[in-house]
Structure formats: structure tokens, C-alpha cells
Amino acid sequence: MMFPHTLTVYPSELVTDPDGNPVRRPVADGMPVLGFVQPVTASEDTTDGQASQARYLVMLDPSAPRLDAYSRLEWTGRTFETLGEALWLAAPDESVS
Numbered sequence: 001m002m003f004p005h006t007l008t009v010y011p012s013e014l015v016t017d018p019d020g021n022p023v024r025r026p027v028a029d030g031m032p033v034l035g036f037v038q039p040v041t042a043s044e045d046t047t048d049g050q051a052s053q054a055r056y057l058v059m060l061d062p063s064a065p066r067l068d069a070y071s072r073l074e075w076t077g078r079t080f081e082t083l084g085e086a087l088w089l090a091a092p093d094e095s096v097s
Helices: none
Strands: 005-010 012-016 022-026 033-044 052-060 072-075 078-080
Touching: 005 052
Parallel strands: none
Antiparallel strands: 005 033, 005 072, 012 022, 033 052, 072 078
16 A cells, blocks of 8 residues: 555653653654545534534554554644554455554
């Protein structure tokens, strides 16, 4: 598959907060990863007419780090959050991507 887009990926890391509790957060420095981004759904809050929400399908190069619910992506100057764990699929040659 061709990956025409370059995204900045911020995988999660486990750190300790000031109270000594373990918490997950995106790493401070992202890494460029090739991928494919496609809009899936969009909705608008017609009550105020100001808010809109869109969901995107993102396919990343198999060499990309694993993402989870605490990871972050940047693409075209916009920041995206992940919804839950990333889905990893096996390619026809049985490699995992």
C-alpha cells in the first residue's frame, strides 16, 4: 500500500505525576511516520452552529510505533486523539501491520 501522507506520531509513555501516581501521556517529541488518512464521518452541533466533529481512518506504515488511547497524531497542522487501542491487521503475507 502506498502511504501518501506524513504524520507526526506521539506514542504514549508511562510517567509518574507529582503525587507519585503512574499516568500515561503522549511523548513530548513526535516522530514522522508515513500513513494514509481518510475522513470517515462528520457531524455538526446545530444548536450553536459552531462545533463540528469528524472521525478519520488512519493507516500507518507497519514500522510505526504501536498507538493506544493515550497517543496523539498530528497531520496538516491539526492534532488528533486516538479512540481506544489501534487495530493491527495481518497482511496477506501474514506480516502484522
